[in-house]
Structures are given as C-alpha cells and as structure tokens.
Amino acid sequence: MSMKVLLLAEHDGNTLNPSTARALACANGLGGEVHVVVFAASAGDVANAAAQLEGVAKVLTVERTENGAPLAAVLAPQIAALADGYDAVLAPSTTFGKDVLPRAAALLGAPQVSDIMEVVDAGARTFRRPMYAGNAIVDVKVPEGVKIIGTVRTASFQGAADGTSAAPIEAVSVAAELPSHSEYVGLASQESERPDLQSAPRVVSGGRGVGSEENFKVIFSLADKLGAAVGASRAAVDAGYVPNDMQVGQTGKIIAPDLYLAIGISGAIQHVTGIKDAGIIVAINKDPEAPIFEIADYGLVGDLFKLLPELEEAIG
Amino acid sequence: MKILVTVKRVIDYNVRVQVRRDGSGVETDGVKMSVNPFDEIAVEEALRLREAGVASEVVVASIGSADCQQQLRTALAMGADRAILVRADDVDMQPLYAARTLLKLVEKEAPGLVITGKQAIDDDCNQTGQMLAALWGRPQATFASELKVDGDSATTVREVDAGLETIRVQLPAVITTDLRLNEPRFVKMPDIMKAKRKPLEEIALADLAVEAPPGLEALTYAPPPQRSRGEMLEDVPALVSALKSRGVL
Numbered sequence: 017m018s019m020k021v022l023l024l025a026e027h028d029g030n031t032l033n034p035s036t037a038r039a040l041a042c043a044n045g046l047g048g049e050v051h052v053v054v055f056a057a058s059a060g061d062v063a064n065a066a067a068q069l070e071g072v073a074k075v076l077t078v079e080r081t082e083n084g085a086p087l088a089a090v091l092a093p094q095i096a097a098l099a100d101g102y103d104a105v106l107a108p109s110t111t112f113g114k115d116v117l118p119r120a121a122a123l124l125g126a127p128q129v130s131d132i133m134e135v136v137d138a139g140a141r142t143f144r145r146p147m148y149a150g151n152a153i154v155d156v157k158v159p160e161g162v163k164i165i166g167t168v169r170t171a172s173f174q175g176a177a178d179g180t181s182a183a184p185i186e187a188v189s190v191a192a193e194l195p196s197h198s199e200y201v202g203l204a205s206q207e208s209e210r211p212d213l214q215s216a217p218r219v220v221s222g223g224r225g226v227g228s229e230e231n232f233k234v235i236f237s238l239a240d241k242l243g244a245a246v247g248a249s250r251a252a253v254d255a256g257y258v259p260n261d262m263q264v265g266q267t268g269k270i271i272a273p274d275l276y277l278a279i280g281i282s283g284a285i286q287h288v289t290g291i292k293d294a295g296i297i298v299a300i301n302k303d304p305e306a307p308i309f310e311i312a313d314y315g316l317v318g319d320l321f322k323l324l325p326e327l328e329e330a331i332g
Numbered sequence: 333m334k335i336l337v338t339v340k341r342v343i344d345y346n347v348r349v350q351v352r353r354d355g356s357g358v359e360t361d362g363v364k365m366s367v368n369p370f371d372e373i374a375v376e377e378a379l380r381l382r383e384a385g386v387a388s389e390v391v392v393a394s395i396g397s398a399d400c401q402q403q404l405r406t407a408l409a410m411g412a413d414r415a416i417l418v419r420a421d422d423v424d425m426q427p428l429y430a431a432r433t434l435l436k437l438v439e440k441e442a443p444g445l446v447i448t449g450k451q452a453i454d455d456d457c458n459q460t461g462q463m464l465a466a467l468w469g470r471p472q473a474t475f476a477s478e479l480k481v482d483g484d485s486a487t488t489v490r491e492v493d494a495g496l497e498t499i500r501v502q503l504p505a506v507i508t509t510d511l512r513l514n515e516p517r518f519v520k521m522p523d524i525m526k527a528k529r530k531p532l533e534e535i536a537l538a539d540l541a542v543e544a545p546p547g548l549e550a551l552t553y554a555p556p557p558q559r560s561r562g563e564m565l566e567d568v569p570a571l572v573s574a575l576k577s578r579g580v581l
Contacts, residue, residue, distance in 0.1 A: 111492040122463035197502040205495030313562035
C-alpha cells in the first residue's frame, strides 16, 4: 500500500519558502504520493511554485481570509481535519512548522517526530532525529496504526528541484471551526538585499569577537564580496550587535551552506550544532585554543580586523 | 490571576552529554541535573508578572520521579509560591502524554496563563506547550521574547525565522519562552532555606486518570558523526588557495 503524504507549505503570502522544497525531499523519501497544502488568503503564486516542484502529485489550496496570517491556533484545526485522508503529515522544522504542527498533532492524538534528519526505513516507519543539542542521534519508530507526523530538519535535505511538468492545483474547503482568540498584529523583519540565511550556499557569521554593532560592518562587507548571507553566534545576538533572526545555532537557525566562515566565534556546542552539515567550515579567531578550530576544515589564527580586509583583497 | 509554570528536570546544560556504548540512551549516572533553562526563563517571567501586580500566585509543576522535587525546590527558591509534582516513575513521558497530564492540572488550577519553556534541552522536541494549548482549546504564543499582559489579553513578541512577530491572544493562554525573554535571577542562600518550607504537593499520575497516548519507540542512540579537525593555515593567501582548490571560491 502506498502512503499518502500531506506536506504543509511555508510561505509569506507571496513566495514559497525554500524550506518547503527541502521538506519535500524528505516527504518524497517516504515513497508515497505527496500533496502540498497551501493555507493562504490567496494562494496563487505560492501554489504555482509548489506545483512546479519535483515529486509533488497535487497542490491543495485552502483559501480564506483567516489564513492570511500564520496563526497556529487557526491553521492547526484545518490541518487536523485535512489529515484524515493521509498517512503522514510533514512540515519544515522552521519556527512556522514548530509552532503549528504540534498543535495539529495533539488534535489528532498522535505523537510528533521533531527535526527528522533522515527517513531510515519508510516501511518500518523509522526516522532519525537529533537530541541533546545534536550530541545524540536517535532512531525512533512511529507505531503502526498511528499517523506519521513530523517536522523536517531542513539542513539535512537538499531542496527538491523543479520538475518537468506542473502538478494540478485543487482548491479545497475544510470544515473546521476556527477560533477568534488569537490575533496577528504584525512582523518586524530586517529587509535585506542579501541572500537568505537558511538557503544561501555561502554564509559569513560573526561572533562576540567582532566586538560591536559598528564593527559588524566588516562581516557584512566580506559577505557582500562573497555574495554570502550573514549570520551570527548567540553571543553576538545577545550582546545586541545584530538582530535575533541572524542567529545560527541550536536555538537559532540550523544551516548547511557549501561554505561557512566563522569569524570571531569561539565555537560553543550550541553554535556548532547549527553548522555541522556545512560543506567547508573556515574559522578565523585570535584565540588558537578556540573550540571552533576542532571542527573547522581550515583555521586562521589572528586579528579579524587585519585578516578580513586582506581576505577581501585576495578574493578580488 | 494565577500562573502555572512547567519545570522539567534535565541534564545540566554544561554537561557534555555522552551516548552509552550499547546505544541504549545517554549516560545519566552521576551526571548533574538542573531545571531546563527555558523553564527557568518561564519561572522568571511569571515572577516578574507577580511582582508587577499582574499575577497573584505562581504555581510550578513537574512530572516525573521524586528527584524532580529538587528542580521544583529551585523554582520555589527563585520565588514561586507553591509546587505540584505529578509522580510518574518509570513512565516514558513524551510531549503528548505530558500535555494531557498538564491539562488535568490546568483544569484543577484554572490558571490565567501557563508559561512553559519552548523546548526541553534533553529531547529538544519543542511540542508540549503547543500540544497543551491545543487540548485546552486556548491560544498559544510560542518563542516569546516579550510578553505584556493587559487585562484579559496578552501581547507577545515572538522570535520567528523572518524576524520579530507580534500576536495578541485572549487569556487564558499558553506562552512558551525563548532565550531573550529575560535573564533568570540568581537564587540566594536564604531563599533556598525558605523554599524548603513552601508547599510541594505530590499527585500520583494514576490519580489524574490521564489517557496514555501512543508514543514513539526509541530504537537506538548514537553519537553524532564527528567533523574532524582540519588544517591550520599560516596566512590569507594559503586560505584563498585552499578554498579555490576545494572549488568553493
């Protein structure tokens, strides 16, 4: 029997978030028929983008005014109602997926597998996930007769590419009573021309060693030269050098770029957890004993304010 | 208004967690245990709301063995008024089970707010608060970095991937804490003494008549694949040529 999988699309109302394609790669690993559901006030472009992705059998759109904002309390009952016809429900393990999916799982009376890194054996319903900030990896089995519900650790999967033909898009209505006790007020985001931190192939991150908000310009400058996204350690965010949405690590964003440059970052375990899947890690730090050097492919010991301009110059 | 705060006993965040050789779990023998750091932030936020006159009582609750009394005493020493321990010995208390159990406490205590850590640093599930809110049929505001209670609603700033999101929820509601919500206070010696005399009620899990949900079966544990130490380079030109040879520049 082939499995029917429902994948929750993440989007901002206009654009499909790249985490959806990565979660789709995991969904495809279940070996079944994957339907992507888009909850939105108006699903147009997002649904079209989802329909293009390789391995999507159908895109479902649930359009209503209340779905214009990503409120878990509003979306969860609709996901739970829609889940009836499916064996598995997946969402990316982003703040969106982490917020909404457990709420749906509870309504369905099913356990959730958080942060799936790998589908170990779809038939045996086994999945691999990290615990203890990535210090232990556990294989878990979803019991028979229970829906598979999981969030997908996006750094563990390459995003599914666009396919050769577009999947059909079907508007559906979901019978679910929506609460009025939650109200979306707004989002303060750092508008940036730079690449998205979670999907960029190159990332430059600064840590406490950068020293100040003002000094962070050396990080931005190098990133621009490389066409890279900019991240930061928790210490740099806590110190107020940069906003929270730039935090890389266990409690921030978990990323897997081809090239990661850690500048003035000591390498606390929770930061390392966020970058372990990166292709090549470069560390620049003035302290030769910094733990970041234990996991870096290439290390340079020295003053970042001297080395970074040199590096920019050398890149040309 | 009463605030219920959940407190989980976990391996201290400073401990380097080791997976047992036989893959049956992680080493807990002789390992320091503490209050889950996100829960500590939850306790602190509740105490601040009480100090600001918004809340009248802070009740802390934990689920587990008798050892969890230590973590509840820590929360009492921080300033919580009383504690409840749901005694669940040798129970695999996964998030949905915990949420169903907490719902029973919520029905009993009728809090205006439940504050939980956004995740426990042992299983890293990040589910229990959301699940409790669902079962309770009440709003949730997860990953809170700012919380303002105004009459019968709460405005919360949430740390989301795209930035800082603000939502307003009617009370009662479940709030889960992120790191930057506050900095928990240090516990002083006299407070620890005082906490010993504060009420700590024990309820047997069986007495709450919680329906045990299906759970995940943990098969094997393994240490993470290690990245090995790479090369230390002399200067910038050496780095540039290394990166070029690897095809990333």
